[in-house]
Amino acid sequence: MGKVIIFSAPSGSGKTTIVRHLLKVMPELEFSISATSRAPRGTEVDGKDYYFLATDEFRSRIKADDFVEWEEVYHGKYYGTLKSEPERIWASGKHVLFDVDVHGGISLKKIFGDKALLIFIMPPSVEELRNRLIARSTDAPEVIDERVAKAELELSFSKHFDRVIINDRLDEATVEAERAIKDFIAGRD
Numbered sequence: 001m002g003k004v005i006i007f008s009a010p011s012g013s014g015k016t017t018i019v020r021h022l023l024k025v026m027p028e029l030e031f032s033i034s035a036t037s038r039a040p041r042g043t044e045v046d047g048k049d050y051y052f053l054a055t056d057e058f059r060s061r062i063k064a065d066d067f068v069e070w071e072e073v074y075h076g077k078y079y080g081t082l083k084s085e086p087e088r089i090w091a092s093g094k095h096v097l098f099d100v101d102v103h104g105g106i107s108l109k110k111i112f113g114d115k116a117l118l119i120f121i122m123p124p125s126v127e128e129l130r131n132r133l134i135a136r137s138t139d140a141p142e143v144i145d146e147r148v149a150k151a152e153l154e155l156s157f158s159k160h161f162d163r164v165i166i167n168d169r170l171d172e173a174t175v176e177a178e179r180a181i182k183d184f185i186a187g188r189d
Contacts, residue, residue: 002090004112005029005181006098008105009121010151012133014167018121019099021174026181030094032085034104035061035070037078041138051082069107074146079104095185102154105161117184119177120161124168126152 009015023031035051037058046052053061058078062070070080079101089096098108102120109118123129129151133144158164163180167173 001115002093002095003185004086004096004098004108004116005184006100006105006108006116006118007121007177008100008102008118008154008161009167010102010123010129010154011147012129012136012151013121013123014132014170014173015121016099017170018165018167018174018177019097022177022181023097025178028095028185029097029181030089030092032081032089032096032098034098034100035067035078035080035082037076038074053078068111069104071101071103071107073101073103074150081108102157106157109160109162117163117181118161119163119165119180120158121173121177122155122158122164122166123151124166126155 007015007019019031023029033047033049033051035053035058037053037055040046040052044050055076055078061067066082067080068083068086070078073079081098081100081104086096098105100108105118109116123132126148130144130148133139133147139147165173165176
């Protein structure tokens with residue numbers, strides 16, 4: 001079994017940007033595609049960004065025990081990791097890279113233990129987080145308010161992570177993330 005790298009952060013922290021960078025520069029990593037019951041945003045593609053499942057289908061797959069972990073992140077909005085994802089990636093000889101919410105990250109760490117590195121991407125401040133969400137122009141103002149309120153709670157979970165990287169400057173945060181992963185894979189964590 002390969003190793004597991006787990007990234008979690010409040011929405012708008014830059015986590016997905018960092019993960020995309022790592023996938024470009026570290027060929028030994030492969031992205032684990034999460035499943036969700038929410039609708040696609042912007043240019044998201046089914047089977048690439050997420051597996052988009054109808055809410056009823058998601059619930060049926062929960063009952064069928066098809067998930068490593070899952071959460072109802074927002075009311076009626078489910079996210080989870082299908083068991084087939086890490087198996088597929090390990091079979092190709094690569095390490096699994098997860099981009100999940102905070103609760104999912106903590107759950108995955110409990111499941112994979114020492115084989116997993118749990119990294120929290122922290123925004124420099126809650127106000128900067130709000131500005132980033134507004135600049136993204138993908139959510140209505142009430143959705144942004146909901147995400148910021150959730151982010152304030154998620155920040156309190158950072159103490160449960162193996163590494164916390166403050167994303168004040170994206171270039172520095174990506175270098176720090178790269179170094180942490182290389183050390184972990186090499187057993188120098």
